[in-house]
Each structure stands twice: as C-alpha cells, then as structure tokens.
Amino acid sequence: xxxxxxxxxxxxxxxxxxxxxxxxxxxxxxxxxxxxxxxxxxxxxxxxxxxxxxxxxxxxxxxxxxxxxxxxxxxxxxxxxxxxxxxxxxxxxxxxxxxxxxxxxxxxxxxxxxxxxxxxxxxxxxxxxxxxxxxxxxxxxxxxxxxxxxxxxxxxxxxxxxxxxxxxxxxxxxxxxxxxxxxxxxxxxxxxxxxxxxxxxxxxxxxxxxxxxxxxxxxxxxxxxxxxxxxxxxxxxxxxxxxxxxxxxxxxxxxxxxxxxxxxxxxxxxxxxxxxxxxxxxxxxxxxxxxxxxxxxxxxxxxxxxxxxxxx
Numbered sequence: 001x002x003x004x005x006x007x008x009x010x011x012x013x014x015x016x017x018x019x020x021x022x023x024x025x026x027x028x029x030x031x032x033x034x035x036x037x038x039x040x041x042x043x044x045x046x047x048x049x050x051x052x053x054x055x056x057x058x059x060x061x062x063x064x065x066x067x068x069x070x071x072x073x074x075x076x077x078x079x080x081x082x083x084x085x086x087x088x089x090x091x092x093x094x095x096x097x098x099x100x101x102x103x104x105x106x107x108x109x110x111x112x113x114x115x116x117x118x119x120x121x122x123x124x125x126x127x128x129x130x131x132x133x134x135x136x137x138x139x140x141x142x143x144x145x146x147x148x149x150x151x152x153x154x155x156x157x158x159x160x161x162x163x164x165x166x167x168x169x170x171x172x173x174x175x176x177x178x179x180x181x182x183x184x185x186x187x188x189x190x191x192x193x194x195x196x197x198x199x200x201x202x203x204x205x206x207x208x209x210x211x212x213x214x215x216x217x218x219x220x221x222x223x224x225x226x227x228x229x230x231x232x233x234x235x236x237x238x239x240x241x242x243x244x245x246x247x248x249x250x251x252x253x254x255x256x257x258x259x260x261x262x263x264x265x266x267x268x269x270x271x272x273x274x275x276x277x278x279x280x281x282x283x284x285x286x287x288x289x290x291x292x293x294x295x296x297x298x299x300x301x302x303x304x305x306x307x308x309x310x311x312x
Contacts, residue, residue, distance in 0.1 A: 070195020156252025
C-alpha cells in the first residue's frame with residue numbers, strides 16, 4: 001500500500017469535496033475566520049514536555065496560523081481524547097495549560113468534548129475576527145520582498161537536544177533551544193501589526209522550506225532567498241554535533257514564525273509599523289517571475305518540510 005503524506009491526504013479530500021482554496025484558515029464570512037488543528041501525543045509531544053506545556057502548545061498551533069493572517073482570536077472549542085493511563089495530576093496539568101494559553105493569547109475556551117483514546121489527542125477549533133482583508137498564500141507578485149518574523153534554528157536544535165541526537169551545546173544555547181520547543185511563542189503581535197501589508201503569508205511550523213514553496217507554488221512565482229536566517233551560534237552547534245545547519249534552518253520545522261511577501265511600495269510603511277509594534281521585520285529575499293521554485297543564493301532549495309518525530 002502506498003504511504004501518503006499529510007499534504008497528499010489533504011488534497012484527496014479537497015478534490016473530493018470541491019475545496020479549491022487550501023490555506024491555513026477558512027474565511028466563513030467577511031470577517032469571521034475559522035481554524036482547527038490537532039495535536040497527537042506520539043507525533044507532537046517531545047520527551048520532557050510537561051502536561052501544561054502540551055495543552056498550551058495545542059492552542060499555539062491555532063494561534064500561529066491566525067497570527068500569520070492578522071486575525072484576532074475570539075473563542076476556541078477543545079476536544080480531548082484521553083487514554084486510560086492518564087492520571088489526575090496530568091489531567092490537572094492539561095487544565096492549567098489551557099488556562100495559561102487562554103490568558104496569554106486573549107482567547108476564550110467555551111466548551112468541547114472528551115472521549116477515551118489510545119493516546120492523548122487534543123483538537124482545537126478556533127474562531128477569530130479579521131480587521132481587514134485576509135492575506136492568502138496566492139497573491140505574491142514579482143518584485144515583492146520576502147520577510148519573516150524571526151530567525152530560525154532554535155527549535156530544530158532543541159528537538160535534537162531533547163531526543164538526544166545532540167549532546168554538545170553551551171548552557172545559553174541549550175536553554176534557548178529547549179525552551180523554544182517546550183514553550184513556543186507564536187508571533188501574534190507581528191501578525192496583527194503587519195498583516196495588512198502582506199501580499200501573501202503563511203505560518204512556518206511545517207518548516208521554512210516548505211512554507212516558502214507553498215507561497216511560491218500557489219502564487220505561481222519563484223522565490224529567491226539572499227540571506228539565510230540562522231540564529232547565532234547555530235553553525236557552531238551543528239558542527240559540534242555533526243548536524244547540517246542548512247537542514248536545521250530550512251527543514252527543521254516546529255518554529256512558529258510568520259513568512260510573508262510584501263510589495264516594495266508598502267515596505268516603508270511595514271517597517272514603520274514594525275518599529276511601532278516593537279517587533280523585528282527580517283527581509284531575507286525577493287519574489288520574481290517563475291513557476292513555483294525556491295532558490296537559496298541561486299541554488300534550488302529542496303521542497304521538503306518537517307517530519308513529525310517517531311513514536312517513542
């Protein structure tokens with residue numbers, strides 16, 4: 001039997017159901033936006049993650065997609081599949097994590113469902129409101145610049161540390177890398193301040209490379225990356241642990257940054273808005289005519305995204 005990946009499965013259902021506009025969020029009305037995301041313990045919860053962090057992460061996944069579109073969250077419904085092995089302290093930890101996320105992101109948890117499952121499953125369905133036109137993945141144009149909300153490498157390095165594929169790291173780097181995995185931070189303020197300037201946008205949690213390819217292919221353009229957005233000391237960490245820094249930056253995933261294209265005519269306004277909101281706007285490349293390819297310093301980038309870690 002042919003093994004299908006997530007995107008192939010989504011396309012099968014989309015074709016059967018007549019869904020042509022595949023994006024991170026669904027626009028239900030002029031300003032009502034819907035998003036759902038599922039966390040499964042065996043593929044989404046790394047070693048060392050506490051119950052409250054697991055619950056918070058399930059909310060972060062939805063929040064990041066809304067942030068990439070400039071959407072303010074309003075309410076979320078949570079459905080839980082709970083295995084028999086879950087004990088009271090763990091359940092209380094999950095409840096604490098949901099409460100933390102609700103306060104942190106200003107979203108109301110209004111209900112949900114629970115059932116027994118073979119492993120922990122958390123499904124979040126979130127509704128938010130758009131203040132203006134919602135950017136899609138399809139409107140990048142030649143001449144646009146490519147911008148991101150932050151630099152890459154900490155989360156993949158943190159996963160390598162937690163999974164014990166990497167041993168050597170300075171105490172400061174180790175702390176930042178592991179924290180980025182256990183307590184990811186979606187770029188809510190960045191998205192709310194800058195989305196009105198985006199011609200296209202996407203959340204990067206599936207990996208920077210595949211996110212760039214999604215914008216390029218759905219917009220029918222090529223993307224050229226001039227500046228590799230790696231965190232400081234990533235090269236040193238990769239060398240000491242026999243890892244590829246380019247792999248960590250472009251194919252690592254689990255980093256909740258925003259990747260966007262911005263018309264040159266709006267770049268000055270976007271920079272002013274970024275400074276006002278006290279966020280960083282990193283320009284890493286540009287858009288040119290093409291057919292959906294991504295190049296890094298003139299070399300074709302492999303179209304490959306984050307693969308969930310195996311059940312342990």
